[in-house]
Amino acid sequence: MSEKKGKEIEPIKIGYARVSTVGQSLESQVEQLEAYGCTKIYMEKESGKKTDRPELKNAIKALREGDKLVVTKIDRLARSVRDLQNIALELEAEGVGLVFIKEQIDFSTPSGKLMFTMLGAIGEFERDLIVSRTSEGRERAKKQGKHLGRKGQDEKEVKKALQLYDNRESNGMSVSDITKLTGVPRSTIYAKAKELKK
Known part of the structure; x- marks a missing residue:
C-alpha cells in the first residue's frame, strides 16, 4: 500500500x-489482453x-483490492x-474482479455474479452426472452377468477408476467414492496409479 496520504x-x-504446449503461441491472447487495457x-x-501454475499464482499475488484479472477465455x-x-x-475474498473477454463475463457486475451462482449449480450437476453414469454402467454390467469383484476385475472398470482418480480435483x-462406484479396491487404484507414474 502507498504511504502517501x-x-x-x-x-x-x-x-x-x-x-x-511450448510450441503454441501466446501472441493472440496477449494482443486481446492489451486491447482490453x-x-x-x-x-x-x-x-x-496442472495444479501448480507459477505465473497464475504470480498474477493473483500482484492483484490488489479493486483490480481485475482478465483472461481471454474461461478454458485458459x-x-x-x-x-x-x-x-x-x-x-472475490480479496476484492478482485474477474473478466473473461470472449464470454463477455465480468464477475464484478450483477449479471456476472448471477453467472457465478449458476456455475455452482452446474458444478453440482456435473459431479452428480459422473456418479449417475458410473452407477448405471455397473448395473448394466451386473445384468449382463459380469462380476466386478477382486477376482474377476473388469479392465474397463479399472481404467475408469484410474481416469476418475486422475481427475479427482x-x-x-x-x-x-471411486471405489464405491467402480468396485475397484483402493489398493488397486493406488498400485495402478503408481505403475503408470513409473
Missing part, C-alpha cells in the same frame, strides 16, 4: 495468458490440468467448473 492507487487490469500480462506455457484459466469456482472465490470425487 490522499492519493489512492488506481485499480488496474492484469492479464493472464496460457497455452498448453491490461497494463501487466503474465504468460504461461503449462497444461491446464480453469480446468473445470470446480476449479473456476475456487479461483473466483479466492479473488476437477470431479470432486474421493478415492472412497
Whole structure:
C-alpha cells in the first residue's frame, strides 16, 4: 500500500495468458489482453490440468483490492467448473474482479455474479452426472452377468477408476467414492496409479 496520504492507487487490469504446449503461441491472447487495457500480462506455457501454475499464482499475488484479472477465455484459466469456482472465490475474498473477454463475463457486475451462482449449480450437476453414469454402467454390467469383484476385475472398470482418480480435483470425487462406484479396491487404484507414474 502507498504511504502517501490522499492519493489512492488506481485499480488496474492484469492479464493472464496460457497455452498448453511450448510450441503454441501466446501472441493472440496477449494482443486481446492489451486491447482490453491490461497494463501487466503474465504468460504461461503449462497444461491446464496442472495444479501448480507459477505465473497464475504470480498474477493473483500482484492483484490488489479493486483490480481485475482478465483472461481471454474461461478454458485458459480453469480446468473445470470446480476449479473456476475456487479461483473466483479466492479473488472475490480479496476484492478482485474477474473478466473473461470472449464470454463477455465480468464477475464484478450483477449479471456476472448471477453467472457465478449458476456455475455452482452446474458444478453440482456435473459431479452428480459422473456418479449417475458410473452407477448405471455397473448395473448394466451386473445384468449382463459380469462380476466386478477382486477376482474377476473388469479392465474397463479399472481404467475408469484410474481416469476418475486422475481427475479427482476437477470431479470432486474421493478415492472412497471411486471405489464405491467402480468396485475397484483402493489398493488397486493406488498400485495402478503408481505403475503408470513409473
